[in-house]
Amino acid sequence: MRVLALLMLFVLGTWTSSRSQVSYERLVQSASEPQNWLTYSGRYSGWRYSTLDQITTKNVSRLALQWAFQSAELGEFETTPLAVDGVLYGTSPNDRAFAIDAHSGRALWRYQRVLPPKIQACCGMVNRGFALLGNRLFMATLDAHVIALDTKTGNIVWDVTAADYHQAYTFTVAPLVVKNAVIVGTSGGEYGVRGFVDAYDATTGARLWRFDTVPGPGQPGHETWTGDSWKAGGAPAWLTGSYDPELNLIYWPTGNPSPSNYGADRGGDNLYSNSMLALDADTGKLKWYYQFTPHDLYDYDATQIPVLIDANWEGKPRKLLVQANRNGFLYVLDRTDGKFLSASTLGKVTWAKGIAPDGRPIVNPEAIPGVAPTRVCPGAIGLTNWFSPSYDPETRLLYVATTNECDVFTGSPQQYRAGHDFLGSIYMPDPVERPSGSLKAIDPLTGKQQWEFPYFSNPNGGALSTAGGLVFAGDSDGNFIALDAQTGRDLWHVQLGAGIYSTGITYQLDGRQYVVIPVGSTLFAFAAQ
Amino acid sequence: MCVDRAVRNACTRWGGVVLVIAALWCAPAGAQKNPVTNPVADNPAAIKEGLSLFRANCSPCHGINARGGGRGPDLTSGRWNHGSADADLFLTITQGVTGTEMPAANFEDSEIWTIIAYLRSLAPPKSTAPVGDRAVGEAIFQGKGCPSCHMVKGRGGLLGPDLSRVGAGRSAAYITDSIRFPDKDLSTGMIDPNSHFGPARVWDTVTVITATGEKIVGVARNEDTFSIQLMDRRQNLHLLSKKDLQKVNHERKSMMPAYAEDMLNATDLENLVAYLQNLRGD
Numbered sequence: 001m002r003v004l005a006l007l008m009l010f011v012l013g014t015w016t017s018s019r020s021q022v023s024y025e026r027l028v029q030s031a032s033e034p035q036n037w038l039t040y041s042g043r044y045s046g047w048r049y050s051t052l053d054q055i056t057t058k059n060v061s062r063l064a065l066q067w068a069f070q071s072a073e074l075g076e077f078e079t080t081p082l083a084v085d086g087v088l089y090g091t092s093p094n095d096r097a098f099a100i101d102a103h104s105g106r107a108l109w110r111y112q113r114v115l116p117p118k119i120q121a122c123c124g125m126v127n128r129g130f131a132l133l134g135n136r137l138f139m140a141t142l143d144a145h146v147i148a149l150d151t152k153t154g155n156i157v158w159d160v161t162a163a164d165y166h167q168a169y170t171f172t173v174a175p176l177v178v179k180n181a182v183i184v185g186t187s188g189g190e191y192g193v194r195g196f197v198d199a200y201d202a203t204t205g206a207r208l209w210r211f212d213t214v215p216g217p218g219q220p221g222h223e224t225w226t227g228d229s230w231k232a233g234g235a236p237a238w239l240t241g242s243y244d245p246e247l248n249l250i251y252w253p254t255g256n257p258s259p260s261n262y263g264a265d266r267g268g269d270n271l272y273s274n275s276m277l278a279l280d281a282d283t284g285k286l287k288w289y290y291q292f293t294p295h296d297l298y299d300y301d302a303t304q305i306p307v308l309i310d311a312n313w314e315g316k317p318r319k320l321l322v323q324a325n326r327n328g329f330l331y332v333l334d335r336t337d338g339k340f341l342s343a344s345t346l347g348k349v350t351w352a353k354g355i356a357p358d359g360r361p362i363v364n365p366e367a368i369p370g371v372a373p374t375r376v377c378p379g380a381i382g383l384t385n386w387f388s389p390s391y392d393p394e395t396r397l398l399y400v401a402t403t404n405e406c407d408v409f410t411g412s413p414q415q416y417r418a419g420h421d422f423l424g425s426i427y428m429p430d431p432v433e434r435p436s437g438s439l440k441a442i443d444p445l446t447g448k449q450q451w452e453f454p455y456f457s458n459p460n461g462g463a464l465s466t467a468g469g470l471v472f473a474g475d476s477d478g479n480f481i482a483l484d485a486q487t488g489r490d491l492w493h494v495q496l497g498a499g500i501y502s503t504g505i506t507y508q509l510d511g512r513q514y515v516v517i518p519v520g521s522t523l524f525a526f527a528a529q
Numbered sequence: 530m531c532v533d534r535a536v537r538n539a540c541t542r543w544g545g546v547v548l549v550i551a552a553l554w555c556a557p558a559g560a561q562k563n564p565v566t567n568p569v570a571d572n573p574a575a576i577k578e579g580l581s582l583f584r585a586n587c588s589p590c591h592g593i594n595a596r597g598g599g600r601g602p603d604l605t606s607g608r609w610n611h612g613s614a615d616a617d618l619f620l621t622i623t624q625g626v627t628g629t630e631m632p633a634a635n636f637e638d639s640e641i642w643t644i645i646a647y648l649r650s651l652a653p654p655k656s657t658a659p660v661g662d663r664a665v666g667e668a669i670f671q672g673k674g675c676p677s678c679h680m681v682k683g684r685g686g687l688l689g690p691d692l693s694r695v696g697a698g699r700s701a702a703y704i705t706d707s708i709r710f711p712d713k714d715l716s717t718g719m720i721d722p723n724s725h726f727g728p729a730r731v732w733d734t735v736t737v738i739t740a741t742g743e744k745i746v747g748v749a750r751n752e753d754t755f756s757i758q759l760m761d762r763r764q765n766l767h768l769l770s771k772k773d774l775q776k777v778n779h780e781r782k783s784m785m786p787a788y789a790e791d792m793l794n795a796t797d798l799e800n801l802v803a804y805l806q807n808l809r810g811d
Contacts, residue, residue, distance in 0.1 A: 118635070373593060410584060410593060412577075412580055412581050412584065413577065413581065414578065414581035414582075414585075415578055415581075417637075417640075420637070420640070421582070421585050421586065423581075423585040424581065424585075425581060425584045425585060426584045426585050426588055426589070426593075428588070428589070428593065434731065434733075434779070454754070455754050456752055456753050456754045457753070457754075475753065475754050477752075477753030477754060478753065479753060479754050479755060481754075493754075493755060495753075495755075495756075
């Protein structure tokens with residue numbers, strides 16, 4: 001009997017262990033296991049949507065706190081936790097990380113990276129989360145390393161240097177795992193780094209390829225930079241991309257050219273800043289690109305989640321890429337070849353008068369900043385920003401958090417110094433209009449707005465939609481909110497005490513659906529009572 | 530750096546003498562590293578660089594042209610709160626100012642000198658010294674009922690901004706505007722656009738109509754998507770849920786009356802501004 005029990009324990013142990021091995025095939029098929037949340041956006045298509053439907057429009061008013069986990073780091077808590085077979089894995093500011101029991105919120109392990117002083121992180125010492133493959137978690141750190149941790153212990157398996165943090169290279173991105181590669185992109189657009197997207201071998205940490213987002217001499221696109229400006233050209237790549245396994249293409253968005261607010265010393269389009277890159281997943285070779293804001297003067301990073309949708313376009317099925325861009329336009333591209341299909345505005349836009357049929361913006365000359373202040377919409381924070389949108393295939397709506405801020409820009413020349421601010425002057429919020437925001441439900445193909453839920457303040461959190469007919473969102477004043485996905489009606493909200501800088505996830509365990517949101521220094525888990 | 534905060538504070542009190550002594554007393558290398566005069570003074574390239582650094586890092590508080598923002602003082606007045614020598618400015622930038630919102634900055638020494646060169650290049654306004662009589666101004670402040678809303682050194686009302694340090698953080702022109710045209714700037718201070726900490730709270734007048742039709746007018750001490758916390762004219766707090774309100778209207782004007790010429794003549798205004806400019810938190 002005892003032997004049998006031991007044997008059963010062994011079998012069970014082996015099974016549990018093999019279940020916790022998250023293969024690439026499981027990542028590709030992540031939509032088929034909605035009880036887990038395996039990648040930053042929930043699935044490779046960037047939808048941040050779950051087919052879980054236990055929490056519905058009918059019972060969401062009975063959501064109640066199940067547990068709370070204190071990360072012990074106050075700041076912008078921007079992580080997207082991963083939920084894998086009963087365990088949650090997340091990161092918090094200052095490159096802390098944790099694994100917790102998804103039933104109880106109790107920690108299994110904690111990790112704290114020892115960071116050197118003088119890290120140059122423009123917008124907080126933040127981290128947006130892990131990627132996962134097998135029994136390893138991958139994290140990109142503020143000191144520009146990529147590390148692999150063991151899922152069971154949090155111990156470091158490998159640790160490689162990607163770039164020099166003294167030169168203001170940092171990582172805040174949640175990596176993307178494709179096959180056996182860990183894909184990351186650098187931050188540092190405020191400091192004149194030369195941006196890149198890297199792939200590392202998940203087993204060994206060896207670098208597989210690098211795509212320089214600012215082409216060097218002899219590379220195509222180099223001619224879009226005058227003089228030596230490319231050397232400190234920026235074009236960081238600080239947000240997680242999406243992936244199409246059929247096309248084997250990674251869609252990775254890039255950020256602003258440096259200096260962000262002064263363009264006279266970097267004449268030209270400044271490729272591949274503010275672009276969507278389609279990279280071959282195996283080689284990192286550029287298949288196509290589309291540049292949203294050529295020669296940007298407003299800090300309009302294009303680092304927003306690429307949303308991959310297959311839909312009929314002008315009567316024919318087409319593989320599309322939709323992006324709600326910080327520059328105020330919602331774009332539809334053909335993701336096989338990057339062809340520009342359409343653009344519509346998400347709100348007030350004055351920097352461009354529209355997007356021409358060839359995909360180039362029609363720039364408004366009156367909005368070009370000089371030494372004298374120039375008011376431009378949207379402001380540098382953008383009509384939207386890095387926080388995730390959500391695409392619901394039931395409603396066929398894209399949910400996008402937006403800001404209505406306009407800014408007053410100035411521009412003045414600045415000398416580049418490695419590791420220092422390289423902004424070329426500054427922008428200020430327009431003192432007349434108080435910035436606020438909203439969550440908008442938009443038909444991604446037509447740009448037509450279905451509904452809008454107003455926020456008092458401009459948001460820093462995105463949206464999660466579920467098959468329960470709900471959209472979960474968070475505002476900058478600490479409210480975690482559940483809206484009716486069809487109408488935008490507020491069905492439930494709770495004040496969690498700090499601005500929300502992340503987007504929720506959902507998972508199911510022992511027959512119960514949970515919704516988790518990081519706020520302040522705390523991870524909160526809710527379920528219906 | 531050998532010049533620590535204690536020495537800095539001593540400098541503020543006793544001027545540059547202590548600094549020089551401290552510099553001699555500390556390791557010679559430190560003294561050489563931080564010369565007490567600006568090595569790039571009047572250098573046009575340095576001034577240009579300083580302008581850029583100033584705009585990117587300092588202008589959110591001190592204003593785009595260094596003439597004072599919502600939060601930091603006018604730096605063109607020729608009047609410095611924490612010592613006017615190059616070495617004093619250098620220390621103010623590197624160490625910050627204890628008890629204020631001025632943080633210690635993360636610049637290289639050479640960058641600080643360019644910022645100081647830029648600040649020195651700015652022509653001060655023709656007249657910066659207060660021309661009024663501050664004692665008369667204080668009497669006007671009391672007589673006009675200003676303390677019913679404004680706190681000064683622990684005495685006064687709660688509805689408007691505390692003015693105990695207003696002279697250290699605001700230019701005479703800003704104070705004059707705030708008296709004559711209080712609706713002009715309702716912000717509590719320009720936020721740092723890179724910090725993404727959300728919008729500044731404002732001294733806006735908010736009128737709400739409750740479900741029963743009651744009208745409440747006040748200043749929002751806080752507000753979010755679902756609630757608002759109002760202080761009315763009598764300084765009573767109203768803690769309101771927006772779902773219970775028929776209407777929330779942001780008036781985009783101050784609750785303070787605009788003191789035009791017929792309410793406050795030019796001489797009285799000068800005296801009042803002189804009094805307020807002298808409120809420096811000391």
